[in-house]
Amino acid sequence: xxxxxxxxxxxxxxxxxxxxxxxxxxxxxxxxxxxxxxxxxxxxxxxxxxxxxxxxxxxxxxxxxxxxxxxxxxxxxxxxxxxxxxxxxxxxxxxxxxxxxxxxxxxxxxxxxxxxxxxxxxxxxxxxxxxxxxxxxxxxxxxxxxxxxxxxxxxxxxxxxxxxxxxxxxxxxxxxxxxxxxxxxxxxxxxxxxxxxxxxxxxxxxxxxxxxxxxxxxxxxxxxxxxxxxxxxxxxxxxxxxxxxxxxxxxxxxxxxxxxxxxxxxxxxxxxxxxxxxxxxxxxxxxxxxxxxxxxxxxxxxxxxxxxxxxxxxxxxxxxxxxxxxxxxxxxxxxxxxxxxxxxxxxxxxxxxxxxxxxxxxxxxxxxxxxxxxxxxxxxxxxxxxxxxxxxxxxxxxxxxxxxxxxxxxxxxxx
Amino acid sequence: xxxxxxxxxxxxxxxxxxxxxxxxxxxxxxxxxxxxxxxxxxxxxxxxxxxxxxxxxxxxxxxxxxxxxxxxxxxxxxxxxxxxxxxxxxxxxxxxxxxxxxxxxxxxxxxxxxxxxxxxxxxxxxxxxxxxxxxxxxxxxxxxxxxxxxxxxxxxxxxxxxxxxxxxxxxxxxxxxxxxxxxxxxxxxxxxxxxxxxxxxxxxxxxxxxxxxxxxxxxxxxxxxxxxxxxxxxxxxxxxxxxxxxxxxxxxxxxxxxxxxxxxxxxxxxxxxxxxxxxxxxxxxxxxxxxxxxxxx
Numbered sequence: 001x002x003x004x005x006x007x008x009x010x011x012x013x014x015x016x017x018x019x020x021x022x023x024x025x026x027x028x029x030x031x032x033x034x035x036x037x038x039x040x041x042x043x044x045x046x047x048x049x050x051x052x053x054x055x056x057x058x059x060x061x062x063x064x065x066x067x068x069x070x071x072x073x074x075x076x077x078x079x080x081x082x083x084x085x086x087x088x089x090x091x092x093x094x095x096x097x098x099x100x101x102x103x104x105x106x107x108x109x110x111x112x113x114x115x116x117x118x119x120x121x122x123x124x125x126x127x128x129x130x131x132x133x134x135x136x137x138x139x140x141x142x143x144x145x146x147x148x149x150x151x152x153x154x155x156x157x158x159x160x161x162x163x164x165x166x167x168x169x170x171x172x173x174x175x176x177x178x179x180x181x182x183x184x185x186x187x188x189x190x191x192x193x194x195x196x197x198x199x200x201x202x203x204x205x206x207x208x209x210x211x212x213x214x215x216x217x218x219x220x221x222x223x224x225x226x227x228x229x230x231x232x233x234x235x236x237x238x239x240x241x242x243x244x245x246x247x248x249x250x251x252x253x254x255x256x257x258x259x260x261x262x263x264x265x266x267x268x269x270x271x272x273x274x275x276x277x278x279x280x281x282x283x284x285x286x287x288x289x290x291x292x293x294x295x296x297x298x299x300x301x302x303x304x305x306x307x308x309x310x311x312x313x314x315x316x317x318x319x320x321x322x323x324x325x326x327x328x329x330x331x332x333x334x335x336x337x338x339x340x341x342x343x344x345x346x347x348x349x350x351x352x353x354x355x356x357x358x359x360x361x362x363x364x365x366x367x368x369x370x371x372x373x374x375x376x377x378x379x380x381x382x383x384x385x386x387x388x389x390x391x392x393x394x395x396x397x398x399x400x401x402x403x404x405x406x407x408x409x410x411x412x413x414x415x
Numbered sequence: 416x417x418x419x420x421x422x423x424x425x426x427x428x429x430x431x432x433x434x435x436x437x438x439x440x441x442x443x444x445x446x447x448x449x450x451x452x453x454x455x456x457x458x459x460x461x462x463x464x465x466x467x468x469x470x471x472x473x474x475x476x477x478x479x480x481x482x483x484x485x486x487x488x489x490x491x492x493x494x495x496x497x498x499x500x501x502x503x504x505x506x507x508x509x510x511x512x513x514x515x516x517x518x519x520x521x522x523x524x525x526x527x528x529x530x531x532x533x534x535x536x537x538x539x540x541x542x543x544x545x546x547x548x549x550x551x552x553x554x555x556x557x558x559x560x561x562x563x564x565x566x567x568x569x570x571x572x573x574x575x576x577x578x579x580x581x582x583x584x585x586x587x588x589x590x591x592x593x594x595x596x597x598x599x600x601x602x603x604x605x606x607x608x609x610x611x612x613x614x615x616x617x618x619x620x621x622x623x624x625x626x627x628x629x630x631x632x633x634x635x636x637x638x639x640x641x642x643x644x645x646x647x648x649x650x651x652x653x654x655x656x657x658x659x660x661x662x663x664x665x666x667x668x669x670x671x672x673x674x675x676x677x678x679x680x681x682x683x684x685x686x687x688x689x690x691x692x693x694x695x696x697x698x699x700x701x702x703x704x705x706x707x708x709x710x711x712x
Binding site: 045049052053081082084111112113114118120121124125126127128131133193195197202214215216217225228354358 | 498500502503535538539540541542543544559560561562563564565567568569571572573575576577578579580581582584585664666667668669673674676677678680681682684685691694695698699701702705706708709
């Protein structure tokens with residue numbers, strides 16, 4: 001690497017015309033959410049006794065978990081395999097994962113009928129339930145992500161604790177506390193990093209186990225005993241494209257130069273993983289002979305073809321091309337396609353493939369459901385912007401740094 | 416990250432190991448009540464006898480404190496024009512189908528929870544709010560339920576329903592085989608009121624014997640199929656009919672218990688926590704080795 005990179009808070013104003021539009025989308029979602037809390041799920045959603053799960057579970061939860069996979073894949077890359085050159089993207093990826101999972105938790109809480117009982121799985125256990133496993137793992141992983149993010153917070157405030165007024169005498173003790181926390185964290189952080197990777201592989205795959213129990217209610221194109229493996233592989237393959245996608249958007253939004261060298265390096269690692277996923281997906285289809293369903297023309301067959309063709313085959317070819325890896329625009333398009341593919345895959349698994357035996361009509365999300373989903377995404381974007389403006393997340397070239405102190409932490413002496 | 420040394424690594428690893436060993440000993444408790452007693456009760460529904468009086472619907476609502484119109488209004492047969500499903504306001508309903516043997520004598524089919532021997536809802540429920548009781552009933556516990564509706568996704572018969580209009584404490588509603596009544600030695604409300612003995616309540620094994628006997632004695636009256644004897648691994652409620660059950664809107668869930676595949680995957684991934692702990696150990700090893708290699712460079 002030519003420049004020595006250092007994470008710093010981005011010097012930008014929070015509000016821009018674009019941000020105000022995003023804020024309006026968020027407020028619209030919150031308005032419908034209020035309707036759900038005052039009048040029940042039936043008032044806002046199109047869910048019914050035939051279609052108990054809809055957009056919120058398919059997108060906010062299932063797709064949300066998959067698209068937050070950038071967190072554990074980059075953690076594995078830079079902290080477990082110690083590929084130091086990818087250090088610059090671990091913090092943005094960690095932040096996305098942390099916010100992503102936070103909103104997954106919100107998504108679950110608003111979808112379940114008794115949101116105030118969301119802690120019940122902690123004391124009422126059912127080991128045979130895939131959902132129980134997902135729930136416990138997500139709770140533990142969310143906690144792990146917050147712990148992994150703590151050093152960013154301590155780094156921001158160490159040496160700059162400035163409490164005002166009568167509590168100003170606390171400045172020194174708080175600073176000392178932060179320093180103790182920081183040095184303690186750095187000693188045990190490896191434990192949480194490995195834990196995060198293990199928990200991720202567990203619940204990413206168990207999300208796939210969820211629909212297996214629906215048996216013949218699920219379309220044979222998707223219903224397969226290897227669903228957990230397919231979910232895990234697709235989550236891993238969307239991890240790096242998601243990091244590329246958000247890095248390019250963030251660099252554009254903040255007017256920073258995109259780290260193309262790092263991003264094409266990430267892009268180079270996509271084809272093997274995406275290829276394995278595709279091989280299993282197609283192989284499973286061939287072995288179970290479900291390709292016969294592709295000869296029928298219906299929503300399921302069309303969605304399956306879109307998902308495989310645009311979500312896996314085309315981007316796989318693109319990532320194999322050196323020209324794509326070198327071009328910011330093409331790299332962005334290829335990454336977006338993988339993301340779209342995984343998003344569609346989760347929608348297909350949880351909504352399109354689900355065919356209840358006595359449905360009166362197909363389910364389509366209501367305006368309220370779509371508003372809440374968009375609102376959550378908007379809130380996530382706003383939270384991301386707020387945090388990178390106020391905390392050292394995104395790395396910028398820092399010429400003042402000597403080579404030895406590449407990853408210096410402010411206020412801590414490097415040894 | 417940078418300052419971690421080998422001793423820290425081993426120390427934390429040991430703490431993790433102990434924590435996980437502690438967790439796994441609790442594993443046996445992590446299962447809802449699911450008893451498959453040899454004496455479990457069931458109901459045999461003879462659809463060739465049912466006259467569609469819908470008194471069972473009234474009795475069910477009355478027994479479960481649900482709102483119901485007057486008893487006389489149930490003689491209105493126009494409701495049969497549309498197929499109805501049990502829902503949060505009616506835990507059982509009767510549907511009517513044409514009878515190929517006699518057009519003047521339609522076939523009426525009472526629908527409610529089948530009370531599976533290996534219920535998908537019990538296996539699926541995140542908090543174990545569903546349970547299979549000794550007497551065969553599959554019941555729901557309001558104190559545990561979080562309203563996630565996974566039971567509705569899992570149920571092969573699409574039975575559990577949810578109070579979508581309630582903002583606070585919405586319930587999962589389904590037939591509970593009159594658990595409270597049978598505990599006191601009473602019959603289930605629908606069985607008690609049925610005026611033509613469509614419903615026979617008794618030990619499941621005995622009911623299968625009776626059903627076989629009925630089919631043997633009246634081969635013209637019944638098709639040779641006891642629906643529920645093997646469907647979804649066997650159910651407490653079983654049906655006799657004079658035509659293919661698919662024509663009476665019964666689903667075909669297959670003969671295997673619904674939770675089979677998902678539970679074997681689930682228990683495979685978590686076999687005494689060996690796979691996750693091994694993965695942790697492998698990752699830890701890789702982390703340590705690559706770190707050493709980086710340092711020596």
